[in-house]
Amino acid sequence: MSRTRPRCQANGFTLVEVLIALVLLAMLMLILTSALRTMGQVETRVEQRVEDADDYRLATALLDQALARASARRYPSGNADNAAQVPFFQGGPNALAWVGVMPARYGLGGRHYLRLALEPGEGGARLVLRYAPWTGAPGFDAWGQAAGQVLAAPASALSFRYLDPGTGQWSPVWPPAGVPVSALPANLLPGAVALQVDGPTPPWPPLIVALTPPYATDPSATLGSFGGGTR
Template sequence: MRKRVPSLPKDTSRGFTLVEVVVALAVLSLIMLATVSALRTFANTQTSLDRVIERIDETRTVSSFLRSLVASAAQGQYEGGLTLGGPPENSSFFFADESFMTWKATVLFGENFGGTYLLRVQRQGDALVLLWQEPSNDNSNVDWSDAASRQLISGLQEFSLAFRPNFVDDWVTKWEPGAPPALVRLRIKTRDRYWPDLVMELPW
C-alpha cells in the first residue's frame, strides 16, 4: 500500500494586480495635481494681495505727500506781475492747467535744507514727478528743464487736474495766475486702475 504524502499548506498571500497598481497611481496623481494646483492658487493669491497692499501704500504715501506740499503753500499777497527785486518771499503764487500744477510753498528738504520754493507736479512719460526750484521774477514763465526733480509715481497711464473757484462752482481744467482756486482735484490712473480722486483744499 502506497504511503500518502501530506500536501503542503497553500500560500494565501498574493501581490497587487496590474489593474490595482494603475488605479493607485492614478489616485496618487490626482492627489498630487490637486496639491500643486492649491499651492499655485495660494501663491497667485499672495502675489495679488501683495500688489493690492503695495498699491494702497503707494496711494496713501503719495496722497499724503502732495497734501502736505499743498498745505505748505506760501500765504500772503498774490503776485501781480514783474517786480525788479523779485517777488516777496511770502507772496502766494498758483498757476495750472489740466496737465500740471505750479505753486509756491515753504518746504524742508532734509534737516538743514529748505525754504520757499516754486513747486511743480506734472507728467513725464509714464511717471508723475515733482520738480522744484527757487522763485524768479516771473514765476509763470520759468524754465523747468534743469529743475531738481523726484519721481512720485511710476507706470502712470492717465493724469489730469481740475479746479473749483469755490465750493459750489463746477470743475474747470485751466487756471490762470492770480488768486488760486478753492479746491484742486487730481485724477490718476496706474496699472489699468484709477486711484480715488485726490481733492485738496488750498490753504489761502
C-alpha cells in the same frame, strides 16, 4: 508515503492594483499642487493690492501737504500797472507748477519749486512730482534736472481744475483767462485744486486739495491760518 506541502497564498498586489494606486496618487498630487498654486496667487494679489493702497495713501498725503500750503508770494509781472502782482503759481489744465513747502518727513523739508505733470516712462506715462530748492527766483524751468518722485504709474491722463473762491466757479487754468488781477482773491491763489488721474491701479478717485498758504507769504492770512489739505 510522501506528504504534500500546502500552497502559500500570495500577499502582494497585482499589477493592475499598483497602476490604479499610482494614478490616484498622481491625481491627488495634481490637486494639491493646483490648490497651493491658487493660494499663492491669491496671496500675491492681496499683497499687491495692499501695496497699491499704501502707495496711493503716501502719494495723496504728499500732495495734500505740499500743495495745500502753496506759497502766496508775488513777483513783478513786468507790467508797470501790475507790478508784484503775479503769484508763484502756474496752473494749467494738464500740469501745475508752484512754490510750496515739502514735508520734512520725506527727508527734504523747506520751500521748493514743485511741478506735477505726466512724463513718459517705461510702460507708459507716469505721474511725477518734480522738486528743486527755492532760490527766490520768480520761476523755474529746469525740470529735467530736478529731482522727481513717481506718484502713480501707468497714468493715461491728468487734468486739473481750480476753484475761484470769489465766484465758486471751477476754471481749467489759474489765473482764470480774462480775469483781472483786481478780481482775484487777496493772495491771488485758488481756493482749492481738483486733480483727476486716469490709468493707475487701483483707480484714483478725484482728489480735491484746499489751499491754505503759510502765514508768512499770505497778505490776507490771520495768525490762525495754518493747516493742511483735505480730500
